[in-house]
Amino acid sequence: DQQVKQNSPSLSVQEGRISILNCDYTNSMFDYFLWYKKYPAEGPTFLISISSIKDKNEDGRFTVFLNKSAKHLSLHIVPSQPGDSAVYFCAARRGTGFQKLVFGTGTRLLVSP
Amino acid sequence: DAGVIQSPRHEVTEMGQEVTLRCKPISGHNSLFWYRQTMMRGLELLIYFNNNVPIDDSGMPEDRFSAKMPNASFSTLKIQPSEPRDSAVYFCASSLKVGQASSGANVLTFGAGSRLTVL
Numbered sequence: 251d252q253q254v255k256q257n258s259p260s261l262s263v264q265e266g267r268i269s270i271l272n273c274d275y276t277n278s279m280f281d282y283f284l285w286y287k288k289y290p291a292e293g294p295t296f297l298i299s300i301s302s303i304k305d306k307n308e309d310g311r312f313t314v315f316l317n318k319s320a321k322h323l324s325l326h327i328v329p330s331q332p333g334d335s336a337v338y339f340c341a342a343r344r345g346t347g348f349q350k351l352v353f354g355t356g357t358r359l360l361v362s363p
Numbered sequence: 364d365a366g367v368i369q370s371p372r373h374e375v376t377e378m379g380q381e382v383t384l385r386c387k388p389i390s391g392h393n394s395l396f397w398y399r400q401t402m403m404r405g406l407e408l409l410i411y412f413n414n415n416v417p418i419d420d421s422g423m424p425e426d427r428f429s430a431k432m433p434n435a436s437f438s439t440l441k442i443q444p445s446e447p448r449d450s451a452v453y454f455c456a457s458s459l460k461v462g463q464a465s466s467g468a469n470v471l472t473f474g475a476g477s478r479l480t481v482l
Contacts, residue, residue, distance in 0.1 A: 252404075256405075284470065286473075291475065292475055292476075293367070293454055293456070293472075293475050293476055294471075294473050295473070296470040296471070296472075299470070339405065350408060350411065351396075351408070351471060353405050353406035353407075353408075354405055355402075355403070355404065356405050
């Protein structure tokens with residue numbers, strides 16, 4: 251049972267344009283969401299997060315939007331740069347108990363010059 | 364800090380052999396996680412420890428898999444006997460302050476992974 255879903259396995263964008271990566275979740279108990287970025291031969295690294303009490307969080311070129319009613323979040327990258335080319339994982343966590351992140355399957359972003 | 368250190372980076376073995384993957388978490392982190400990455404299922408949590416104690420091993424596929432954390436600076440994930448379907452990248456991650464779930468600082472720091480190929 252995939253509780254966190256990233257339905258687009260890949261996305262191609264031109265440099266300077268906006269990249270939008272989407273993520274859906276099924277468990278309404280999730281209340282904290284994170285995005286991780288992964289380059290080849292490296293481990294995932296934390297990018298940005300959002301609590302369920304917010305609907306938007308921004309950090310430089312990266313913005314995460316959360317729509318709780320739709321159980322949907324998205325990551326916007328503006329402007330996209332070739333160095334953003336990587337696999338992006340969406341992850342979710344319940345607020346109580348120990349930290350246990352549930353990850354999606356990832357979306358491979360390719361930003362072309 | 365050198366980050367989370369995993370070894371070996373690559374392992375190729377034959378079906379039936381024992382495989383041991385190793386992890387050194389970041390010093391001071393009190394939680395350690397083993398994840399497996401496959402194309403079909405993405406990153407799956409296998410097991411996690413808090414203060415060296417296994418908290419949840421419900422993600423461990425079957426009895427062929429076992430994990431230990433004898434001290435705060437070392438953990439192993441063992442597969443015995445290995446099978447071709449175990450081929451994947453295995454990640455170890457560590458974090459601090461587990462339990463303060465509302466804190467955005469409770470992010471996982473991952474190692475570079477161990478790529479396992481079972482022939």
